[in-house]
Amino acid sequence: MWHKKKFRKLNRAPEHRKALVANLVKELIDHGKVDTTVARAKESARLAERLITWAKRNDLHARRLAFAVLQDPALTEKLFTELGPKFAGRAGGYTRVVKLPPRQGDGADLARLMWVS
Template sequence: MANKRKLGRRTDHRQALIRNQVTSLFDNGRIQTTFTRAKETQKVAEKMITLGKANTLHTRRQAAAYIYKPSTLKKLFEEIAPEYETRNGGYTRVLKLGPRRGDGSEMAIIELV
């Protein structure tokens, strides 16, 4: 993946951040974060939903290696992915909210479509 955003963090911290955000997105359906974090989370979330659509043992293990909570993994494969069975991508959307009051960072909401 060329042009990966670094988000001002070390690799392990950045990966944990994205994993946590993907898990929260699948748990809650939508999360509010900065725009750049939302775009990175969107990439990974779309890939996880695509794995969920295949629903084989191999894809379940691939998703389990990434998603922390077993309950979220179960929800992904049994509730979220079947909703998008006929859809070819575009499972999430990012909506800009405007600048954050404290530091002016561009805020966004990422949600499942």
């Protein structure tokens, strides 16, 4: 049964899965949108929401938590200087997952993960 499952496994080992999701969130912070499969987009949205919540707190501990995920000082700075203040008045729901047509090669369900304006 699928009761009390906390996250999607994405058919990957734990460290591979964490790296995949972190890389998708890095692309989202850098470019503002990312096209991927629906399951990956939904799982990445969870981490992106958590990072924005940390960016809204804007204290040293939040910066260290965000840097531990992103591993990039420039992206961490962008998160705290641009995206945190942008969503300061919003109490959640910072991302949107929009479904796209299936991928041509294998028919996988695609989606676009983007920030809510």
